Amino acid sequence: MKTFIAIVLLGFAHLAAADWFDDLRETGDAEDLYRVLYYMPKGGDLHNHLSGSNFSEWWYEMALAERDRGYRYYTKVRIENCVPYGGNEFGRAPYYLLFRNIAAHEYDALSDCEKREYKRLEELGDEEKAGWMDSIRLDQPYEGRDEFFGTHWTRLNALTNNPWLQAEALYRNMRAFGAEGITYLEPQIAVAGFRDPDGNPIPPGTVADIIRERLAQKDALATGVTVRLQLPILRFLPNAEDILRFTYQFVHDNSDIFVAVNMVGREDNDKGYPLRFLETLRELRRQYGGVRLSIHAGEVDEPNSHVRDTLLLGADRIGHGVNLITDNDTMLLMRHGPYMVEINLISNLLLQYVNDYAEHPFPEYLRTGIPVALSTDDRGMWESTITDEFFVAVTEFSLSWEEVKELSRNSLQYAFVSPQLKQELLDDFADRMSTFERSIGKYGLTRLGPMPETRQFICTRYQLCNQAMQLGRTD
Template sequence: MFYRWNGRRPAHLLCRFLFAAALTLTSLSVFSADMNTWFREFKQSASDQTLYKLLWSLPKGGDLHHHLSGAGYSEWWYDIATRPEQNGGYRYYTKTRLLQCRGYGTNEYGPNPQNLLFRTIQASTYAALSDCEKQEYELLRDLDDNTRLAWLNSIRLDKAHEGRNEFFERHWQRLNELTSNPHIGAHILLKNMQAFAAEGLQYLETQVNVDRGITPQGELMSPQASLKVFTDMLASEAARKAGVTVRFQYALLRFLPHAEQHLRWMYDFVDQHRNLYVGINMVGREDNDKGYPLRFLSVLRDLRRQYPAINLAIHAGEVDEPNQHVKDTLLLGAQRIGHGLNTITDPDTLLLMRHGPYLIEINLISNRLLDYTEDYASHPFPEYLRTNIPVALTTDDRGMWDSTLTDEYYVAVKEFNLSWQELTGLARQSLKHSFLAEDDKQAALNAYEQRLRQFAETLARDGVSSLPQAAPKRRFICDYQPTLCHQG
């Protein structure tokens, strides 16, 4: 039996819909083919500056692999940390002298090394120091220009000899209690939203933990109190004006002794906050074998007996040696793989990932700066892309690389000669494999296609010269392509 709606049979409406959809798909195919031809010719004649300008304004989809605590540029951290009106009323001190106050033989590899310059603490921690240790610290806001620059450089990879050990074992230890202030975290997120909006991003899936917040008095904040700081920011006019949709993941540092218990806690927390938290991630150095994937298999299976499904995006394959971590991570239930570098060494898993449903989050700049690849030519990204493994470009810890998402796109185009179809397909995959609810995901994909078509129409009508200038280039891209940063 047919049911009528507005006097028309649904079967007739379906036929009309399918016909319209077919016309739309045909139009999109012609549009894509035309842009492929245009972009190929454009790359052959465009200067580095013009190519970067195009990529800066290019509509982008989502950034799915984004560590919030690693995504703040050094000057953002300093600016917010030295402004009590922005940071919740906190004051911070940083270590600028080494007086060996605790003597010799102390644990320099633990959570509180005494011989690490620019380790930053809040006023309540400073007040509890010995008189000798207080002499090692200065108020962060009072640093002279040279010391301030050294502090800024201490939380980004700015020297040739710095790599993964500096990043994993020094940057976070220097930030220290700055990352325990949810007000700073919320402002870092807002600045990310504003900066991403300027380069065409529409969706951000970032890692936000709220169970380690500390009040100005040094007391532990409740997760709900910390989360409210973030939700208040997201409801602000500044956040709405940025126009970037944001969802959170909860991140598990997987090699810690009690990681299983923490996973149980966060599973329950995410389940209770599904309006904002869309998944769980597992992070931390993969060469620390205490965090091996199958450690969590029984716990996850137990949790899946108790809770509705929760999305998993897990770091795997970010190592030098071949192993089966990616395969084991898929067994855990992951829908997305962070990095996935050594998937190329596991043929069975590589075949499993072709055509989906799993996506690999590609971090070209991160993998190069941390020496997981010798050069960009050795990165497996083009092999994944061109054998139909879903991939998306992501920024990882962009604040510490001093880079942007446009930089990732620029490197990909310069190193691997991406076509227009490949370039825009990366954005589509990022939205298709996001953890947004299905209705929101489809709306995001539709919005992306509309933005992309408008962008192409602008190019056809007014040319690349009509596009806005990119923001001032950051350190990474100036080192990678000096011509972008030197006029004349």
């Protein structure tokens, strides 16, 4: 009899929690809903590009701090017409692109005329500094995927070639995500193409060691965020198969922190079609075990078989999966696992893969049993956070409290970690969520913290504006 009563009371408790959240979502204050979503425990972020996850003011602060290691950075602030007509404006160094960043050794190789086009980062005036920061944000209504894919990384340029800066960026993301209740991150990060202050190559193994050293430091450990890393390849390059061979072996040989290979780059560039890599991956699986695959697929406008073909490659997780909705057979295949779709709501809107959230297939996936989790993709360039992703999901698709918790559990259940670590992360999430729910049940919202600072996306689209001066922010 006591057991029966306990079960009934537990059922009423869950019902009350659901009613409370439904009421808050439908008739409550938007700031209160945002506070709940900010302070609630979360799981992991399984889909984020580290170089796209840094806010503009972080880039500026980190670049200047690298002076202590001998790095000096310059950015292009004017055009003096120093080069002949007919240059390659579609390559990696387009002449007419402002705010492209170069290192001192690149600056020293310029002509006197071209040197006049550049300024040291620390010497930028207020208007130039504001322009520099906006140049790596997708913050204007006329900016979309062409601006994003065509200019953002081209502008960052030398800033992405410093392994110590990259390691510091990883720490800053750990700290910021940890403040939002995240306990696991699986960023896509690079190990090749890095340079010392004089322009000399830094070997990939050394880059990995720099990351290890930063993760082992006291402040990184204090974030409480567990990190495992993916190595991406740019899928449409002519030598992408060779890069895949190197990347796959590197992940295998550095499996203490690297767990997976990803494939990135615009899917509408058909030179990177999924089945191009099938034979290479089958060759690699004959040599190496334990390397997981999480691959971008379905981040495209037209219907195609990319998601199904990517599963054939051996992927366990699909990044984006927007056009999965057009492939009925593959949707049936994915219901109730074992595969998961990494959902990036803000990214898909800003890059115009959906014109409005009413077009987004996320609720269909969620409510037909296709495992999904929310992630941030390139949040620094969107000016958004993981809390923003949850706020969009809840407000646009009327998520229940159980669905909110399911999304966080999925982000841990499908993490590329050992079974033991996965269970530890899930148990920790369950404990934190239980404590949070008890507090809400007893005190309502009174024990929540204040409204957190918000970024530009949530302020512009939902008028939730609590923004500080962003230059000088550190988290």
